[in-house]
Amino acid sequence: MAQAKSSILERSADKAAALTPARMSRSIKGLSDRAVAWWFIAPTIILLLAINIFPLIWAVKLSFTNYKANRLNAVVKDVGLRNYERILTDPDIWLAMQATAHFVFWTIFLQTLIGFALAYLIDRKFRGHAFWTTIILIPMMLSPAVVGNFWRFLYQPQIGLFNYIVTFFTGAEPSSFQMLGSVDLAPWAIVIVDTWMWTPYVMLICLAGLRSIPDYIYEAAEVDRASNWRRFWSITLPMALPFIMLAVLFRGIENFKMFDMVTLLTGGGPGSTTEVASITLKREAFEKWRTGYSSAFAIILFVAVFGLANIYVKALNRVKQR
Amino acid sequence: MADVSLRSVSKRFGKVSAITELSIDIADGEFVVLLGPTGAGKSTTLRLIAGLEKPDQGTVFIGGQDMTTSAPSQRDVSFVFQQYSLYPHLSVRDNLAFPLKSPAHDLNAVQINARVEYVAQLVQIDHKLDNRSTALSGGEMQRVAIGRALVRDPAIFLMDEPLSSLDAKLRGDLRVELKRIQTELGATLLYVTHDQIEAMTMADRIGILNDGQLVQLGTPREIYENPLNIHVAARLGQPTINLLPVQAIAGIKAPDLASIMGIRTEHLDVMDTQTTGTSGAPDAIGRDLPQSDASALDTVAKLDRVEFLGDQNRLHLSIGEHRLVTLGDGDIEYRVQPGSTLHVRARNALYFDEAGNRV
Ligand SMILES: Nc1ncnc2c1ncn2[C@@H]1O[C@H](COP(=O)(O)OP(=O)(O)OP(=O)(O)O)[C@@H](O)[C@H]1O
Numbered sequence: 001m002a003q004a005k006s007s008i009l010e011r012s013a014d015k016a017a018a019l020t021p022a023r024m025s026r027s028i029k030g031l032s033d034r035a036v037a038w039w040f041i042a043p044t045i046i047l048l049l050a051i052n053i054f055p056l057i058w059a060v061k062l063s064f065t066n067y068k069a070n071r072l073n074a075v076v077k078d079v080g081l082r083n084y085e086r087i088l089t090d091p092d093i094w095l096a097m098q099a100t101a102h103f104v105f106w107t108i109f110l111q112t113l114i115g116f117a118l119a120y121l122i123d124r125k126f127r128g129h130a131f132w133t134t135i136i137l138i139p140m141m142l143s144p145a146v147v148g149n150f151w152r153f154l155y156q157p158q159i160g161l162f163n164y165i166v167t168f169f170t171g172a173e174p175s176s177f178q179m180l181g182s183v184d185l186a187p188w189a190i191v192i193v194d195t196w197m198w199t200p201y202v203m204l205i206c207l208a209g210l211r212s213i214p215d216y217i218y219e220a221a222e223v224d225r226a227s228n229w230r231r232f233w234s235i236t237l238p239m240a241l242p243f244i245m246l247a248v249l250f251r252g253i254e255n256f257k258m259f260d261m262v263t264l265l266t267g268g269g270p271g272s273t274t275e276v277a278s279i280t281l282k283r284e285a286f287e288k289w290r291t292g293y294s295s296a297f298a299i300i301l302f303v304a305v306f307g308l309a310n311i312y313v314k315a316l317n318r319v320k321q322r
Numbered sequence: 323m324a325d326v327s328l329r330s331v332s333k334r335f336g337k338v339s340a341i342t343e344l345s346i347d348i349a350d351g352e353f354v355v356l357l358g359p360t361g362a363g364k365s366t367t368l369r370l371i372a373g374l375e376k377p378d379q380g381t382v383f384i385g386g387q388d389m390t391t392s393a394p395s396q397r398d399v400s401f402v403f404q405q406y407s408l409y410p411h412l413s414v415r416d417n418l419a420f421p422l423k424s425p426a427h428d429l430n431a432v433q434i435n436a437r438v439e440y441v442a443q444l445v446q447i448d449h450k451l452d453n454r455s456t457a458l459s460g461g462e463m464q465r466v467a468i469g470r471a472l473v474r475d476p477a478i479f480l481m482d483e484p485l486s487s488l489d490a491k492l493r494g495d496l497r498v499e500l501k502r503i504q505t506e507l508g509a510t511l512l513y514v515t516h517d518q519i520e521a522m523t524m525a526d527r528i529g530i531l532n533d534g535q536l537v538q539l540g541t542p543r544e545i546y547e548n549p550l551n552i553h554v555a556a557r558l559g560q561p562t563i564n565l566l567p568v569q570a571i572a573g574i575k576a577p578d579l580a581s582i583m584g585i586r587t588e589h590l591d592v593m594d595t596q597t598t599g600t601s602g603a604p605d606a607i608g609r610d611l612p613q614s615d616a617s618a619l620d621t622v623a624k625l626d627r628v629e630f631l632g633d634q635n636r637l638h639l640s641i642g643e644h645r646l647v648t649l650g651d652g653d654i655e656y657r658v659q660p661g662s663t664l665h666v667r668a669r670n671a672l673y674f675d676e677a678g679n680r681v
Pocket residue numbers: 335336338339340358359360361362363364365366367404
């Protein structure tokens with residue numbers, strides 16, 4: 001990744017140099033346009049190196065050792081690929097990955113479905129649609145800390161509103177089930193909260209996609225006698241697809257490293273049913289202080305997300321070029 | 323194919339009155355061209371027929387049926403939009419096939435494909451069938467748009483400046499081709515253009531729109547030779563008709579109510595004063611000079627400028643402060659110089675009153 005970054009930087013330096021007006025470049029004596037451009041972006045590069053690239057490289061280095069951050073005086077041994085080996089064969093890690101996959105899949109699925117549907121409705125421009133858009137956006141504007149605590153109350157079996165609403169529709173006793181305390185329900189409780197909070201975000205992106213389809217395309221389709229159904233499938237959906245895919249990418253990356261909401265709602269429990277990868281990582285790194293081991297896990301997660309995102313972006317570009 | 327009628331249709335956009343009390347009857351199989359300055363309401367008229375705009379007043383009949391409130395898909399029209407309106411995410415082939423995939427057609431894939439290829443050849447886009455429709459030049463997009471209209475056999479074709487961004491040669495080819503297709507199919511076609519040659523050669527009748535009103539409707543010859551007012555007279559003719567205030571020039575013998583005289587460029591003859599004098603027999607410079615009709619205009623003008631166009635020259639003349647344009651042979655500049663004085667004489671002048679109406 002470091003290499004990719006620097007080539008991007010180099011390209012932007014060239015671009016900046018090319019864009020510098022001739023008058024300005026002449027007035028800075030003794031420096032070529034390129035050199036000036038480098039001076040301008042140097043602070044950013046240094047900052048990036050210091051807080052992003054350097055720690056990353058350091059983590060890679062630590063991942064090959066048995067370093068423990070709470071025992072600074074202990075002898076650090078090089079263990080080669082042992083950390084990686086142990087992670088990939090550790091059943092707990094695989095459970096955490098499964099929990100993460102479950103969480104990522106269902107949040108994306110629900111948020112895309114509901115978000116697109118809402119965007120589609122809002123795009124009809126019914127009366128008061130601006131007002132409803134604002135209302136729908138509220139959850140997204142709240143802090144995750146507030147949302148987490150707020151939903152803890154809603155999920156309270158005795159006094160929580162959520163259980164009462166479920167009771168209202170199903171007739172089950174409110175205190176007969178615990179959203180956060182039950183092994184079966186806890187993963188879904190988190191999916192529900194994340195969906196509640198982030199569907200508006202997906203809706204916004206989908207709305208941008210729908211608004212980008214010019215009216216005259218629909219007019220042409222109407223004259224060509226396409227039914228509403230066909231207009232949706234052969235115009236609306238394909239033309240909004242790049243935007244939908246972008247929303248999926250953003251939510252996917254975000255939820256792959258989900259930490260705050262899970263910590264606030266269940267802390268990974270009950271048992272380890274909601275222990276997603278980032279929670280496991282935090283436990284290994286800052287509770288068990290296995291710094292080398294957790295560095296290796298972080299690198300694996302990083303490579304996985306980075307690889308998946310890259311494949312996905314390629315697909316996205318193909319869709320856009322179609 | 324069907325006949326189309328508008329009955330005193332009006333359409334406003336906010337404060338702008340785009341169409342006022344427009345009535346027009348287009349017979350089955352007729353080719354009608356709408357001419358008019360920009361903003362006259364030509365596109366709006368087509369959109370009203372297609373059902374993309376709902377009239378504020380009036381009725382739209384297609385095939386004898388009242389379609390005023392019907393949706394576009396119920397009207398069975400095909401439309402070439404001024405801004406092309408191709409489906410950007412589809413290939414040229416899929417764009418052309420799109421209208422055929424409507425359940426109203428009930429064609430199988432083989433039939434659709436055959437039809438698409440036939441039409442693609444017709445509009446000369448068959449070499450780009452698998453391009454994305456956004457990866458085309460403006461002229462190519464326009465041909466796809468025409469093709470997408472032609473794949474169907476609708477009640478009426480509506481075409482909004484369909485040849486405007488093609489080069490002269492292709493435009494000529496497609497003009498002939500379109501007319502041929504229209505005749506062959508017996509298609510009803512309403513066509514908007516700014517191009518006089520298209521209007522004159524293709525139209526059965528030409529309708530002149532101005533300010534949302536239909537000023538005159540008639541055969542190309544009627545419109546050209548017998549315009550109802552100045553506006554219509556100025557629509558046709560290259561260069562545009564010369565307009566002179568009757569009072570301004572001594573010696574003009576005009577009907578009583580006339581205040582403006584219109585002389586088409588081909589009716590303005592020029593003679594060389596050097597060789598003939600003002601009263602001698604005409605020595606034609608531009609072309610053979612027929613006898614003038616009672617010399618409605620018979621005076622001296624200064625030659626300001628000669629524009630060489632290849633097959634002909636345009637002579638810019640001035641009589642006092644009034645400017646005139648006429649045509650001359652391709653080699654006229656060897657005989658007269660800008661600044662020299664010429665004798666001009668008009669034939670077949672048209673006269674208009676203060677309000678611009680014919681007298
Ligand atoms: N959607 C609209 N909203 C508001 N005003 C409109 C709309 N469509 C057309 N108009 C107005 O109606 C009038 C007629 O427009 P129209 O597009 O029919 O002109 P046109 O004859 O096709 O002109 P052009 O030759 O430039 O295409 C114009 O004054 C235009 O500004």
